[in-house]
Amino acid sequence: MKSPIPDYLKIVLENARAIESGSPASYIETLAKADPSKLAVALATVDGNIYSAGDDRVEFSIQSISKAFVYAIAIEDIGLQGVLEKIGVEPSGDAFNQLSLERGSNRPVNPMINAGAITAHSLVTGATAEERTERILKGLSKLAGRQLHVDEEVYEAELKSADRNMAIGYMLKAAGIISCDPQDVVRGYIRQCAINVTVRDLAIMAATLSNAGVHPKTGERVIPQASVRQVLSVMTTCGMYDAAGDWVSNVGIPAKSGVAGGIIGALPGQVGIATFSPNLDERGNSVRGVAICEKLSRDMGLHMMDVSQIAGATVWTSVATIVAGTHEPHHPNCERDVIIFSLRGAVRFPGSERLSRALVRELGEPDPEDPGSGKYIDACAVVISLRDVYSLSAIAQRMLHENIKRLIADKRSVVIIDPSEVLQMKSADGKPGDALPHIVKTENEARDYIGGAGSSTVLIKDDW
Ligand code: DON
Numbered sequence: 122m123k124s125p126i127p128d129y130l131k132i133v134l135e136n137a138r139a140i141e142s143g144s145p146a147s148y149i150e151t152l153a154k155a156d157p158s159k160l161a162v163a164l165a166t167v168d169g170n171i172y173s174a175g176d177d178r179v180e181f182s183i184q185s186i187s188k189a190f191v192y193a194i195a196i197e198d199i200g201l202q203g204v205l206e207k208i209g210v211e212p213s214g215d216a217f218n219q220l221s222l223e224r225g226s227n228r229p230v231n232p233m234i235n236a237g238a239i240t241a242h243s244l245v246t247g248a249t250a251e252e253r254t255e256r257i258l259k260g261l262s263k264l265a266g267r268q269l270h271v272d273e274e275v276y277e278a279e280l281k282s283a284d285r286n287m288a289i290g291y292m293l294k295a296a297g298i299i300s301c302d303p304q305d306v307v308r309g310y311i312r313q314c315a316i317n318v319t320v321r322d323l324a325i326m327a328a329t330l331s332n333a334g335v336h337p338k339t340g341e342r343v344i345p346q347a348s349v350r351q352v353l354s355v356m357t358t359c360g361m362y363d364a365a366g367d368w369v370s371n372v373g374i375p376a377k378s379g380v381a382g383g384i385i386g387a388l389p390g391q392v393g394i395a396t397f398s399p400n401l402d403e404r405g406n407s408v409r410g411v412a413i414c415e416k417l418s419r420d421m422g423l424h425m426m427d428v429s430q431i432a433g434a435t436v437w438t439s440v441a442t443i444v445a446g447t448h449e450p451h452h453p454n455c456e457r458d459v460i461i462f463s464l465r466g467a468v469r470f471p472g473s474e475r476l477s478r479a480l481v482r483e484l485g486e487p488d489p490e491d492p493g494s495g496k497y498i499d500a501c502a503v504v505i506s507l508r509d510v511y512s513l514s515a516i517a518q519r520m521l522h523e524n525i526k527r528l529i530a531d532k533r534s535v536v537i538i539d540p541s542e543v544l545q546m547k548s549a550d551g552k553p554g555d556a557l558p559h560i561v562k563t564e565n566e567a568r569d570y571i572g573g574a575g576s577s578t579v580l581i582k583d584d585w
Pocket residue numbers: 183184185186217218235279286311314378379380381404405406
């Protein structure tokens with residue numbers, strides 16, 4: 122059997138071919154000569170599977186898409202605070218090569234327009250301009266999972282028409298934003314833009330952002346998680362320049378475009394996508410690329426603002442009565458109720474809040490205004506099942522720890538079913554102690570602990 126995904130991607134590409142508007146970037150000779158019929162798309166999952174179609178092995182220069190990753194490298198090298206002192210995070214609504222600085226702070230408004238990107242390039246560690254560029258080439262190669270190269274022809278061609286970027290470099294030097302030679306920095310920035318990639322490279326680079334900075338293929342952390350959040354934020358608000366509003370409402374995926382015709386989209390926790398088609402619109406974004414991304418987002422439900430998961434579904438409550446086993450027929454818990462709270466999926470704040478509310482409602486004092494509350498105040502044990510929990514966010518973990526501590530402080534017997542060890546609860550000194558719950562791997566172990574060996578349960582609700 123063949124996967125339907127490559128077939129679907131081929132159909133998407135064929136439909137996009139009908140769009141004939143736009144033209145390749147004209148200000149760089151080599152790009153102006155690009156073959157406008159070239160068309161490719163790739164989609165990479167956060168576990169490293171890549172699907173692609175069309176001219177997926179054709180190389181083109183990364184151009185402005187590099188800005189997102191170089192921003193991450195600058196943050197790694199001098200820290201977020203240092204970068205924020207030099208580059209703002211406000212969408213400009215201007216063209217990518219606008220000669221502009223933020224009123225008051227004199228910083229470039231964001232790292233996605235040229236002024237901010239040239240500054241970010243200058244902040245990358247390197248004793249010389251060559252070292253800086255080498256570090257960037259190495260960083261991007263690591264993200265792509267193969268050694269990338271600078272397209273010397275594209276580099277030389279852009280250098281010939283670099284007056285505007287040189288002007289930006291001198292503006293930055295005059296404003297005290299960069300301290301090194303503006304010409305060196307702009308040349309390095311142009312080399313960074315001339316690094317060749319394919320859509321498959323870009324998709325896996327984007328998927329690394331989607332995967333919180335861990336490379337989907339190697340499992341290596343390539344970008345710190347906090348930097349990923351920063352990069353995705355500016356991609357969302359500024360990645361598509363003056364088309365950012367249209368893009369966010371129609372596609373809804375943090376993205377970055379380049380004048381060679383590439384676009385990347387990185388949907389947190391899901392997929393990285395990349396498209397290539399050289400014809401650009403008046404804002405410098407690939408016309409067919411934008412259409413393909415819109416279609417993928419619509420068809421595959423990739424818009425980040427789609428409210429597709431309602432938090433309420435992550436917790437459910439059931440009650441079981443313990444029936445003593447033959448080994449311990451007079452166990453003190455025999456004929457008593459156990460209340461079970463089961464969490465499911467990737468639990469974040471809303472799921473942990475639901476659990477907290479359910480614990481209070483079922484186990485607290487009855488509330489006259491809430492009929493049915495306090496029904497299990499006398500339950501002999503509280504079981505929290507994390508069997509179907511895929512992950513617990515940091516806040517969900519803290520909330521759960523705090524709820525468990527409070528249950529134990531109320532002298533309740535608390536049993537946690539945690540086969541995947543997601544709870545990670547330790548006492549203050551890291552040793553087992555009274556303040557910790559009893560943790561087991563299976564329902565049977567939980568039942569034997571509560572009701573004695575060989576006991577069984579009669580379920581009032583659910584199938585525990
Ligand atoms: O700075 C420039 O002119 C180019 N090397 C990069 C610009 C770019 O890719 C703009 N994005 N759409």
